[in-house]
Amino acid sequence: MNKRFYFRFFFILTALFLFIASFFSLPYYVSKPGMAKELRPIIEVKNGYDEEGTFMLTTIRMGKANIYSYVMASLSDYQEIYPLDAxxxxxxxxxxxxxxxxxxxxxxxxxxxxxxxKKAEIPIEYEYKGVYVLNVIDNMPAAGKLEPGDRIFKVNGDEFTSSEEFIEFVSNQDAGTEIALTFLRRGEEMETVIEVQPFPDDKTKVGVGIGLVDDKELHVNPNVDIKTDDIGGPSAGFMFSLEIYNQLIEEDLTKGYEIAGTGTISPDGKIGRIGGIEQKIVAADKAGAEIFFAPNEEGATDSNYNAAVKTAEDIKTDMKIIPVDTFDEAIDYLMKLEEKK
Incomplete structure (x- = not known):
């Protein structure tokens, strides 16, 4: 009777601890293997060609750590713990x-x-839409007036054609000068007046206190629609480019294979390093991928490719790991790939 009582008491106490622990946030993030997701349902080129195999993006799951997730990540091979500032x-x-x-x-x-x-030799038109607010600096004039995600497209009623033009205009104002900014916030046009002030860490420069990037739109024919919902980050760019190109050309580059991969893509076709390559290898293997493209980083010893090969060996997958530095390299590999039997 006593043993049964102590067992129940221990079970209830453990469950209570885990429940409470899930509510205590820690100054860390935990990442774990996500999924490998087929791109054909996500990307649609109008009247694009079909494919026998699949291209897949790979993801990791990233979230703020609580006591429970921190402990579990500490005990897991393919979960990582990162401090907030990382x-x-x-x-x-x-x-x-x-x-x-x-x-x-x-x-x-x-x-x-x-x-x-560009690879398919189809013309692209560019439309500049303003500057996109990435962050707002505390104790600067924009704080409380602008928010991350706002798109500024006019200053003092005039449109500008680049972030450089916007920055030059603002930085040439005298401290204390008021400027009117017209912007879109969640689809609604708004206006605010902000006083230009010196930056706290450099009194010789003035600004309103925002981090920004160009916001531009591409116009192509045939049109392409990419549905990513709330997926964030740049690491799917390379796989997006493969799927789009494959729908633009008549030859099916998948050759019937399940092909996963990861890597950023720059407009000149260079493939860049990403985080969590080990976890993405695990996700791709679970999804049944046969080929995995990994950023080679020009042969660096600590490259994504080398980390991917090590993980593939550790989990004993039959998935083939392919190093790539550029979009053209990946296309060359796929063009030479034999059809799946």
Whole structure:
């Protein structure tokens, strides 16, 4: 009777501890293997060609750590723990981090479209839409007036054609000068007046206190639609470019294989390093991928490719790991790939 009582008491106490632990946030992030997701349902080129196999993006699951997730990550081979400053920028809020991740995803989609359409020799038109606010600096004039995600497209009633033009205009104002900014916030046009002030860490420069990037739109024919919902970050850009290009050309580059991969993509076709390559290998293997493209980083000893090969060996997968530095290298590999039997 006593043993049964103590067992129940221990079980209830453990369950209570785990429940309470899930509510205590720690100054860390935990990442774990996510999923390998087929790109054909996500990307649609109008009247694009079909494919026998699949291209897949790979993801990791990243979240703020609590006591429970921290302990579990400490005991797991393919979960990682990161301090806050390794994930978010200095003084960057959670909202600003999320906005930055979504913007990086948007930029990666644009770069992927640019690379794929240029490779297919299809013209691209560019439309400049203003500057996109990534973050707002505390104790600067924009604080409380602008938010991450706002798109500024007019200053003193005049449109500008680049972030450089906007920065030059603002930096040439005298401290104390008021400027009117017209911007879009969640689809609603708004206006605010902000006083230009010196930056706290450099009194010789003035500004309003925002981090920004160009916001531009690409126009292509045939049109391409990429549905990413709330997926953030730039690491799917390279795989986006492969899927888009494959729908633009008649030859099916998948050759019937399940092909996963990861890597950023720049408009000139260079493939860049990403985080969590080990976890993405695990996700791709679970999804049944047969080929995995990994950033080679020009043969660096600590490259994503070398880490991917080590993980593939550790989990004893039959998945073939392919090193790539550029979009053209990946296309050359796929062009030479034999059809799956």
């Amino acid at each position: 994930v978010r920028g200095e003084e960057e809020t959670e909202e600003e981090y999320n906005v930055r991740q979504l913007h990086l995803m948007a930029s990666s989609k644009q770069s992927a479209i640019e690379v794929a359409y």
